[in-house]
Amino acid sequence: MKKLLILGAGTAGTMVANKMHHMLDPDEWQITIVDQHETHYYQPGFLFIPFGIYGKNDVIKPKRNFIPAGVKMIVSEITMIEPEKNRVRVAKDNRYLGYDFLVIATGTHPRPAETPGMAAGEWHKSIFDFYTIEGATALARHLRGWQGGRLVLNIVDLPYKCPVAPLEFIFLADWFFQEKGLRDRIDLTLVTPLPGAFTKPRAAKLLGNILQDKNVNVVPDYYIERVDPEAKKIISYEEDEVPYDLLVTVPVNMGAEVIGKSGLGDEMNYVPVDKHNFLSKKFDNIFALGDAANLPTSKAGSVAHFAVEIFTENFLRYIDGLDMLQKFDGHANCYIESGFGKGILIDFNYDVEPLPGKFPLPGVGPFSLLQESEMNHWGKMMFRWMYWNLLLKGKELPIAAQMTMAGKWQ
Amino acid sequence: MSTKEIAGAVVNVDEEGFLTDPAQWTEAIAEAMAAELGLTLTEDHWKVVDFTRQDYQQTGEAPGLRRITKVGGVPTKQLYKLFPKGPAKKIARIAGLGKPTGCI
Incomplete structure (x- = not known):
């Protein structure tokens, strides 16, 4: 059995667990995910709590609800990553977890x-x-x-x-x-x-x-x-x-302390990776996804989402010894709540700044880019449902991982 | 892209006068860039500029103030004394690394 170990069951880690459980052969692969907390927070919802728009119950669900039955979940603090030995030590029962491939998705914290x-x-x-x-x-x-x-x-x-x-x-x-x-x-x-x-x-x-x-x-x-x-x-x-x-x-904001003390991080505990495929610059069986990586783009759920899409396709080739063909472009897509029931949408990547125009979304859109509209506000409010029901579970969303110029004005 | 003549060399610069090709940088250019900002480079200045260039060569990114402090060992307060009013931009300019973007 080959072992895929995922550290962190936040947005990125949970998506990886779901995608890989779907794609990898269960007779060949054992997938394990470790996180120290039982609760998954819908972090975009934190913004609404101070103003009484959301309460605590609107932003929490058990992490286990989003981890597929075939994936082993361990709730424990991660004590040390030992990349030279391909293993991770966890606090629970003080045990070691070996891996063939490691995905670090331990996020960033204030x-x-x-x-x-x-x-x-x-x-x-x-x-x-x-x-x-x-x-x-x-x-x-x-x-x-x-x-x-x-x-x-x-x-x-x-x-x-x-x-x-x-x-x-x-x-x-x-x-x-x-x-x-x-x-x-x-x-x-x-x-x-x-x-x-x-x-x-x-x-x-x-x-x-x-x-x-x-x-x-x-x-x-x-x-x-x-x-x-x-x-x-x-x-x-x-x-x-x-x-x-x-x-x-x-x-x-800094990455998890265990990244720093394991010698895998930069001065802010972010893992240096290739910005197009998320492979660690030091170890060829370690990837870092989501906020844990030192990518020169926004630390945001939308970036984690697009990154995981690219990673999934690449990883399935990589484990067979093939080149990783997909290149992440730094795509981010953010609804900005602007008050009084309106919002702004921005869509950008490493090279293209947020531009005005229209953002196509099959079945629902288009949304206005870089302009206030009520529709954008509803896009933001609707997103919570999409997050819990589609995104975390690794289901298809009608939005491409790589940025498109369609609808944007130069 | 435009060019600029500085310290006897012709270099590529952006619209704000930052070098766009770090390979064209020389110590004489650094001193001329500093003079344009009203600064004379002392040993303490050079320590920061040298670290910044070395770090860029290793990581491919211009370091931010927190990294210069934590990894380069120069307290932030001193960076503000050496390069008053916006040290991050001034250091990047003198070290020939292009305008720091801030990752957003």
Whole structure:
């Protein structure tokens, strides 16, 4: 029996388990997946929790519901990866799991403790994140009673998970406080290390204009050094201070610690891989997929989805000693919730920035690209159903893994 | 793509004046690029520039500030002292590595 071992049962790992269970011969292959948690979170839904649109129950399901019966699931912390010995040690029963091929899909996680003053006494009191279930629900409770003041949203560093989420947070906050009749008592400020709202020029212009229309202040090129939680201000490496009453932070993101201590990661614990086929640069039987890889594209579920599609085709050839023919292009596809029941859709890859136009989706679309529409909002809301019922289970979605120029205006 | 004459050489640059071909870089170009930014390169500056170029050759990507600090061993605070107002861009410019994009 050959052994395929998957580390991490999040979006990427779960999809790989389903695809491989479907494609690999069960008489020849044993597939095992390891994750330390029982619960699968629908992470795009975290954004809606602070504003009471979703509750905790809207974003959780048991991981086991999505792992096919023929795949062995082990719930345990991963202690060490030993690539020279083709084995992984797990905490449960302190045992070793051998492999012929290893897929690392251990994701990326916010690390508030990397920024001095952030994770101390004011954490989840006047300083919140919204990328964890704890942070999102604590912020929901806080916002229910908040009477206004300076809300500062700070992005600590790049890369971070779902690059558009902080903008969506700001857009939704503007809507939320208007609905509550509090908007005139609230100062909304986005403090970012980027030179503007986004990196790519056309999207940056559109999103920058929307921020301006919504009366949001933007402090660009700001690299935070520390938080002063008593004086309620953030301080940059250049000693520029931004005061706040409520700090919503996007902390430093890093890959899993086990990647670092196993010597498989870069300084942020991301696994260096070939950006077109996800094969480790050090070991020819290790792949890294999803946020765990150091790909120069967005850390987002849509990227993981397209990457797994490409990986599946390649892997079936690779195990037979054939060349990997499919090349990943860095495709990402993101719905940006812009408030008041509208949304924006962007579609891009390593080489093509988000462009305006129409996005074709058989049976449902088209959606408007780089433009606000109600349809895009419904696309975003509908996506949760698609995620649980199609995407995670590895079923076909009517959207190509590689980006298409169809409908885009140059 | 346009070209620019700097330190006695003709190099390919983008619209903002960043080198587009790291192989055309020389130490004299680095010093001229730094002078354009109002900087004189000291030993401390060179330590950062040398690390950045070596790291680029190994990984194929220009390192960010956090990587220069964690792997190169130069505290971020010092990077801001050496290359005030936007060190990431200035370091990449002087090291001839093209404009850092930020991965989004």
